[in-house]
Amino acid sequence: MTNTSLRLRAGLVSIVLLAAFLGIWHLATRSTGTVATMSPEYAKLMGLTATQGKSAMPGPLDVGAKLWEHLRRPFYDNGPNDKGLGIQLVYSIARVGAGYLLAVLVAIPLGFIIGMSPLLSKALDPFIQVLKPISPLAWMPLALYTIKDSSISAIFVIFICSIWPMLLNTVFGVAGVRKEWINVARTLEVGTLRRAFTVILPAAAPTILTGMRISIGIAWLVIVAAEMLVGGTGIGYFVWNEWNNLSITNVIIAILLIGIVGMLLDQILARFTRMVTFPE
């Protein structure tokens, strides 16, 4: 009862805040009437910004209209520099998915081995500590030089940025499995492989999934920057291309969509995390 009313009130506050934001945005960017008289030809050249005092920043109504246009035709393809937003997002999500899945395939088994072996854990620690803080984009020239394919280089950058949180969390989760659970498996003469799957994996799963959730967030942050660099397709390239076109409206729409997709990716991983979390 109190819980639902809290949710209701919070929702109301959210709507009020959104309305206030849109209102202020609208007021700040509206036309203020003619500013200067000028020759009609010059005015034509200058556009509405000069003739009607309209802000160069699009208002919420412009963005809304443009967004509606995009949503109606998300998958059109008019050549390399004019593709629907849906296509661009699919490209970005596919790149993130490929790099991320590769990272999962490497980080989780590797993390398992490192976590179960104190020797490897200590031996590999300096390498991980050095490699982890490297900005993923710093790898880009090296990737482009060795791989010689911009699209695969972008996937590699996603791979390298999402591997560390997963690797470290898997190591941490596996090494931190409660001794008594391991002892239960030992007294039951459970073999190493069965122990890994029936005791260590479920015990470490919440920590591993948390690492995966951090990774998907970072991967989505990095893909925009990576695509700005490699170009061609993707939402990051779209942002840069629209900036070159001086279409601030499209840039704002892209920002909004990047946020929404990022939130959805995070929510999917959050749901998986909840599925494997156990109460103690």
Next chain:
Amino acid sequence: MTEKFISIEAIARRYPGAGGATIAVFENLWLSMARGEFACAIGHSGCGKTTVLNILAGLDAPSEGAVIVDGQAISGTSLDRAVIFQSHALLPWRTVLGNVGYAVSSKWRSWDRARVKAHAQTYIDLVGLTGSEHKRPSELSGGMKQRVGIARALSITPKIMLMDEPFSALDALTRGTLQDEVRRICLETGQTAFMITHDVDEAIYLADKIFLMTNGPGAVLAEVVENPLPKDRGRTDLHRHPLYYALRNHIIDFLVSRSKNFAAEKPDHDPRNVPVVHIGKPGLTIAVSGDEQRQTRIPGASPGMTA
């Protein structure tokens, strides 16, 4: 002492201490138990009771010496030796049935799902948890969790049950009920059991034989006390038995004073032939009369007199 079902022979456990020195928890420890016997080890914290249990379980290895169970030297853990952990150690992502079933399917790997379930269910019923099979450990009380721990240990029909202070985290009432359950099950199944406890009354109620251990480091097994109370003792009239207080006082005297300076008082203590104490019988290693007199000196205080 005729048949040695479990025989701990000259085991030592040492840890590397500070500055390259080694700290011995105990040295040259000998201990034996017969089949079907219920033994309790009592001693202060740090006397190596848990180490002995872990070595028996195979979770820890002695630095020296050997442990022989049923005629074979043990190495590592075994499904013949089940452990009931102090902290119950249930897998929280599994249900009650899942936890017991995990043990059952570990022992009989070729069994199908239905058979594992039926077998696990028998032991869940045995510990009185019928109806809670599909609950997770987080939904159970402390006593119920420990019941699952007991069911899990029993379900693999071990030769020995090893219990590391299994009831110390429970409230007194629950502890009493669980002690009754464990005693009933062990008597019914003729289970050999080794339990570590801090609780003197628990030891008197459950054990046939009580191992008294001195303080560590360098702990020794000082005495083996045979429980003089009848096998069919009940919780309610336990304290009315004429030998109850003699036994209890003997153990408490040991814990309070003798466990500290045992080594100094008995320099000729032979760890291989630990004195066996029979309380209330003639020809004893210790004079029990003093204890009994102390009881009878207090009129009305001895339950034996008022009965």
